């Protein structure tokens with residue numbers, strides 16, 4: 001189990017403050033959804049929390065500064081799926097997923113039986129096993145995303161950060177992703193996802209709402225204060241209602 005505590009006073013790029021005064025705990029056994037309008041700073045927050053974006057402040061993974069963790073150990077504990085990841089188009093889908101096993105292998109060692117088993121299980125979980133011998137660049141947007149999801153699942157890290165994991169996924173595969181997240185959380189893992197799909201974000205354990213580089217609200221998705229904050233940020237045309245016992249949010253004309 002792992003907990004990440006991000007106290008980020010500032011991220012400044014190109015003469016602008018992209019993040020200010022962030023104090024966020026990403027606990028074990030919890031799914032946190034980060035939402036907010038375009039440009040609110042969600043991806044910047046996730047990248048900074050993963051140690052991929054220089055920031056002023058302090059990041060602690062299990063009470064130890066993130067930067068003090070040896071690289072491979074940190075990569076086993078904290079897995080990352082970025083938005084529109086590129087650069088692996090020539091690799092076969094299976095080899096892309098096996099990249100997720102790198103932190104588990106000795107330096108330069110080829111993947112072993114356990115790595116192949118983890119990669120196969122992850123690809124079957126995202127229903128991408130059939131494409132294992134296809135090049136990543138030959139897959140459709142949704143097929144590609146399912147391979148990349150399998151890569152991050154194959155790490156089997158106690159804390160997984162995902163930036164827009166549902167991009168390109170059709171509704172049944174979005175539901176599959178939700179089931180995978182719930183299964184991880186039931187095992188004590190933490191999952192953090194930036195989502196534009198508010199109806200799914202409202203099913204998370206913790207909802208973090210961002211606007212203009214700050215966290216403007218963090219709370220339970222069922223809390224009326226969370227709904228008020230969502231309407232404040234997205235505007236009164238956002239209709240929040242219950243459907244079959246679940247909260248959904250719909251944009252109205």
Ligand SMILES: Nc1ncnc2c1ncn2[C@@H]1O[C@H](COP(=O)(O)OP(=O)(O)OP(=O)(O)O)[C@@H](O)[C@H]1O
Nearest residue numbers: 013014016018036037038039040041042043044045
């Ligand atoms: N490398 C950069 N240099 C300058 N500005 C940047 C850089 N990266 C992001 N920004 C700006 O920072 C702000 C926050 O960007 P970020 O990608 O974190 O937003 P977001 O909430 O994830 O948006 P979206 O929902 O559109 O993906 C935006 O105004 C963006 O233009």
